[in-house]
Amino acid sequence: MSERMTLTRRETVAGAAALALAPRAAGAQGGPVQVTGMQVTGVVYEDRSGRGRRGPDDAGLPDVLVSNGREVVRTDAQGRYTLPVSDETAIFVIKPTGYALPRDADNIPRFAYLHHPAGTPAALNLRFPGIAPTGPLPASVDFGLTRAEESADFDVILFTDPQPESHAELSYVRDTAVTRAMGLKAAFGMTTGDVLFDDLSLYARQNRIVGRIGLPWFHIGGNHDLNFEAPDARHSRETFKRIYGAPYYALNHGGVLFLMLDNVHYLGAATGSASRGGRYEGRIGEAQFAFVEAVLRETPRDRLVVVAMHIPLATDLGPDDPVISTVDRAALLRLLAGRPCLSVAGHTHTTEHHYLDAAGRPGAPGPEAHHHHVLTAVSGSWWSGPPDRRGIATADSRDGTPHGFHVLSIRGGRDYTTRYVPASEDAGRQMRIVLESQFRGADLAGLPDTRLNELFGSPIPAESVGTTDLVVNLFDGGPKSRVRYRINGGAAIEMVRTRRPDPFVAALYARFAATKKSWVKAEPSSHIWTARLPRDLAPGTHRIGVEAADEYGRLHEDGIVLEVLAGEGSPRRI
Template identity: 80%
Template sequence: MSERITLTRRATMAGAATLAGAAALAPRAARPEDAPAAPAAPAASAAAEVTGIVYEDRSGQGRRGPGDPGLPDVLVSNGREVVRTGPDGRYRLPVSEGAAVFVIKPTGFALPLDADNLPRFATLHQPAGTPPELNLRYPGIAPTGPLPASVDFGLTRRPESPDFEVLLFTDPQPESQAELSFVRDTAVARALGTGAAFGMTTGDVLFDDLSLYGRQNRIIGRIGIPWFHLGGNHDLNLEAPDARHSRETFKRVYGASSYALNHGGVLFLMLDNVHYLGAATGTPARGGRYEGRIGEQQLAFVANVLRETPPDRLVVVAMHIPLVTDLGSDDPALSTLDRAALLGLLAGRPALSVAGHTHTTEHHYLDPAGRRGAEGEGAHHHHVLTAVSGSWWSGPPDRRGIATADSRDGTPHGYHVLSITDGRRYTTRYVPASDDAGRQMRIVLESQFHADDLARLPDTRLADLFGSPIPAESVASTNLVVNLFDGGPRSRVGFRVGSGPLRPMTRVRRPDPFVAALYARNGATRKAWVKAEPCSHLWTARLPPDLGPGTHRVTVEAADEYGRPHRDGLVLEVAEGGA
């Protein structure tokens, strides 16, 4: 197998077991040489107790040395309860079988990283490992054995600015080695040399083939910054009968499936809201059944972390399945059923949440019940991120042989950057991943053709179908259509012809005609389930009816969700008496 499995080395007395597999994701903590052997593993139904020390790793050895002091007031969790370390850095927590114990990185400290820049901050307690009778296709967790006498976490002191950036990837979702190369040569290549503090992938790291984690980690690791991961519905162990063992491979590779960290004074809550319901039925039975649900345990974890966090601290919540989506907020496979409970915990706090899953780009403003369309400062901003894979790597190949991968709402595949200022204010920005998609909007003319007609015109370029020249008699019936790729309900779009007045455009909900035509004309390079979906960031306006024959400059001026200006344009040719 391609994933690297290591053993956590702990100083033990004879008879004490070491932790293996995913348990090795913890920093290599030292157990006192004179500690007694660990007790036998508890029964599956009994809760054990874990204790240890969070320390400053001044020696840089990855294990506590004589000059490495304990760190007080650092949060440690078992995925539900959250405790602070005492003056000596020691903590004590209950821990049940299958739980992860992890340190919540405080501002001003760094986590240990492996060779691929994966943060190592958690230890799994799974004495017997993954049940062999599950017969998982991809390896799960090796037996961790009894709990050590002390499970320790080392941190390195490192100053952090309250002004920083985070790379936000979602749904790279390669289902083959070739598509993993697409991830490498687009989004990862674009991100090289970044000054971001860290990055994250909010689920569907892979597309069911979990053997690709090792290569994926090596590729992402070359960006050169710490990279955190959340699991998506395509990161599940689909042989598991229920949710309990559905993350065995993910946990072996990355550690805890939900966790938290602080950076630059901002709290990041990383939640797994893909609740697995079991294997899919039907023929072919691909994937599993699931619903968007945070669940009682994670909600308790969020409440406990927030209880230890000042109320004016900015909170960023990351998950895979959106809280709501323009594609169907009541569909339990597309939205989060218990979103109101999460929003209730965040009420009164500055907060942003981000998700992926739908392969669309959306901004929503939610009321406390999770309904869309909220106004005012109390509205919660939920951002559905652009997929790295766009339309699941569908579409005609570019000059490099990489799928063009325009998403089903018309947004070219890419990622986002979260910018934090003063540890309190935030913006996000969209970054197209391919060389030929450097703009923030697409402008087309929609005139005499409909999407279902376009497949019958194989010799006509899309650029000609949606461009000019257009006959003078068609001007009054021609729409200017603008897809502002990262637009939303607070964006504004207008256009002007030449030096004429700025004319407002109307936000509409409908498929992007350009991407609908692209899919219609390229069925052989499109995944079978991919089709154009209504876009939440599309603006239209009729061309001025008095626009006469000639060559005209059309300029589109937009303000995005944060009020930032964007401008683009095209040259419009109007033909005298016919094209």
């Protein structure tokens, strides 16, 4: 996501490289069942042979959900289904618990058949190829599934906004988040939008890279995955659909329903600008609501529902801004009311926890509130910042969180937690602790770049102690988190959650302005805690220990050494 309402497609990126047409969903084959009128029929079957084509011993599977993106039906005792269909329709199976979807060589699940008889209109002149004509409907659109053991205890890797705008930045994704994720055990992974940054020719390489994690990997589109040449929303996902299939869909795993929604509603080309880009808003829309309602009607009310999307339902940066929040979120919450549920999103390159009331307004945590988690961006500050020792941008996010991702853990098919995983830092590091004195701002001009941390560390003169704040950024903190500190193991002192920019990241961006994208700046963070140091803290060397309980009550501990100098003046730097 970019902060600008008008999005620019980088002209420095190489032009469209023609991609090979993605294969149709494995198992979608012709058969003896006839199509009449504007209906599609087919069979969901158990692919016992693993051939991707129904054989004589492959029995039909009853009670499996199939959808056309609006209506949802169950297969009959023989595994057959019938659905209304029109041109430009995605027909897809909703994976049931205990079965696996076919995957291609890059571990992308293939569960949809695109019915686009004429293909993407040539008159659109899309920069990146759309859908080739599919011709008439096959006599039977079939979907093969294979049996798979699924525990009610499982993990899901949550990526959002990898957003590489060049091959170099795609290499950053490879060498940070993908490499870190390869060491994790999970049932599957997902990317909740901005898979790329406008250059959709990179899909093939990104799929090969992420596919090496070795897990089924699901995708939903972001605003930077759009075909900006489309005049409106109708054809704005042509390249995405060609690569991944249905733009929104659902699946079940371990008794949990996952709703994968596309809430980037494209409003057309940018006006008053010669740049290649477009306008959009966060909107789920009537068709997807009909789909969600139909799926929920077939789902027991005690089942956990996880909803994934790109644009947050609401965000700390602007809960009523349609570019960074979802305008029709209250309608979704009405459909989810009374069900155990969680929703996740990306887009803002911040890390946030919200507890929404029935109208979708952020409020206090409680049993009736809907938990909405805005995930850490894989690209952090859009791959901005000084390079690390590998030459990779440090990419600290604008709210101070180091770039990374999350892991969703489900236990018993009902209880859930999420955890933040830094992509380039120590995987156990969950907070940054700095000291900020109002009298140290002048140090910014004279401090060498390599010693930035001295701005927010120690030693500090004794006369500055009473004007120095301890600032803790609990990277994945939120309204339910609690932070306190102790000096030399003494009594715990509670810290105050304070909406403000992270001072370390603000200074980082200021000192390394040439290494960041032009729109990147430090924004108020929703997970900062502050406390003023005791004025009577004696000169000497002290241990400050910080204890933080996160949104799920888990304890995280870290600390720093504080040196207080006797007498006046700052230490002489050599």
